[in-house]
Amino acid sequence: xxKIEQNSEALNIQEGKTATLTCNYTNYSPAYLQWYxxxxxxxxxxxxxxxxxxxxxRKERLKVTFDTTLKQSLFHITASQPADSATYLCAxxxxxxxxxxxxxxxxxxQVKP
Amino acid sequence: xxxxxxxxxxxxxxxxxxxxxSCEQNLNHDAMYWYxxxxxxxxxxxYYxxxxxxxxxxxIAEGYSVSREKKESFPLTVTSAQKNPTAFYLCASRSKAGxxxxxxxxxxxRLTVL
Numbered sequence: 001x002x003k004i005e006q007n008s009e010a011l012n013i014q015e016g017k018t019a020t021l022t023c024n025y026t027n028y029s030p031a032y033l034q035w036y037x038x039x040x041x042x043x044x045x046x047x048x049x050x051x052x053x054x055x056x057x058r059k060e061r062l063k064v065t066f067d068t069t070l071k072q073s074l075f076h077i078t079a080s081q082p083a084d085s086a087t088y089l090c091a092x093x094x095x096x097x098x099x100x101x102x103x104x105x106x107x108x109x110q111v112k113p
Numbered sequence: 114x115x116x117x118x119x120x121x122x123x124x125x126x127x128x129x130x131x132x133x134x135s136c137e138q139n140l141n142h143d144a145m146y147w148y149x150x151x152x153x154x155x156x157x158x159x160y161y162x163x164x165x166x167x168x169x170x171x172x173i174a175e176g177y178s179v180s181r182e183k184k185e186s187f188p189l190t191v192t193s194a195q196k197n198p199t200a201f202y203l204c205a206s207r208s209k210a211g212x213x214x215x216x217x218x219x220x221x222x223r224l225t226v227l
Contacts, residue, residue, distance in 0.1 A: 006155075032213040043117075043203050043218030044156070051213065089155060091216075099144055099163045099210025102172065105155035 006104035021075040023090035031094030119219035136204035144210035145187035150201040163210035
C-alpha cells in the first residue's frame with residue numbers, strides 16, 4: 001500500500017538557520033507533491049506545489065525539491081524565524097487521476113529565537 | 114468571503130449516538146474531502162467526493178457516512194459503529210479532484226465522546 005513518511009521527531013533549530021524537512025514515499029509514483037503548514041488547532045494551509053518534471057521550486061524563503069528516483073521531497077526554510085514554528089505536512093498526489101490525496105504525518109518545526 | 118465553513122467547532126457526544134458534522138463551501142469547487150486527525154498525527158482520509166451525487170471511501174471509512182446532494186455541501190455522519198470517534202475532523206475542497214490543485218481547509222470540528 002502507499003506509504004508516506006516524514007520525520008516523526010520535532011525539528012528544533014535556531015533562528016536564522018535553514019530548516020530542512022523530509023518527505024519519503026513508497027509504493028507510489030505521484031505526479032506532484034504539495035506541502036502544507038498547520039498551526040495548532042487550525043486547518044492546514046497550502047504552501048507549495050512541485051510537479052514530477054520539476055526538480056526544484058522556490059517561493060520567497062521556501063524551497064522544495066522533488067527526486068522521483070529517490071522517492072523523496074525536501075522542504076527548506078531559509079533564514080528561519082520563530083513565526084515559522086508549525087507542523088509541515090507533505091501530500092504526494094496524482095498519477096492515477098483518482099482525486100484521492102493523502103498526507104504524511106507531518107513534522108513539527110520549532111524555531112528558537 | 115469565499116471559503117469553507119465547518120460547524121460545530123466543538124461537539125460532545127455520548128457513546129452510542131450518531132452525530133453529523135457540517136461542511137459548506139462557496140468556492141464553487143467540485144471536489145470535497147473529509148480527514149480525521151488524532152493528537153500528534155497526520156491527516157487520514159475518511160471520504161472524498163469528486164462531484165455531486167458521488168463519493169468514494171478513503172482509508173478509514175468504517176463507522177462514517179457522507180452525502181453529496183449539493184455541490185456546496187458535504188456533511189459527515191459519525192455513527193455509533195465508529196469505535197474511537199474522538200478526534201479533530203477537517204473538511205477540505207479543491208477545484209477539481211483530478212488535478213494538482215491545492216486543498217482549501219476549514220477550521221475543523223473537534224468531537225469528544227463522553
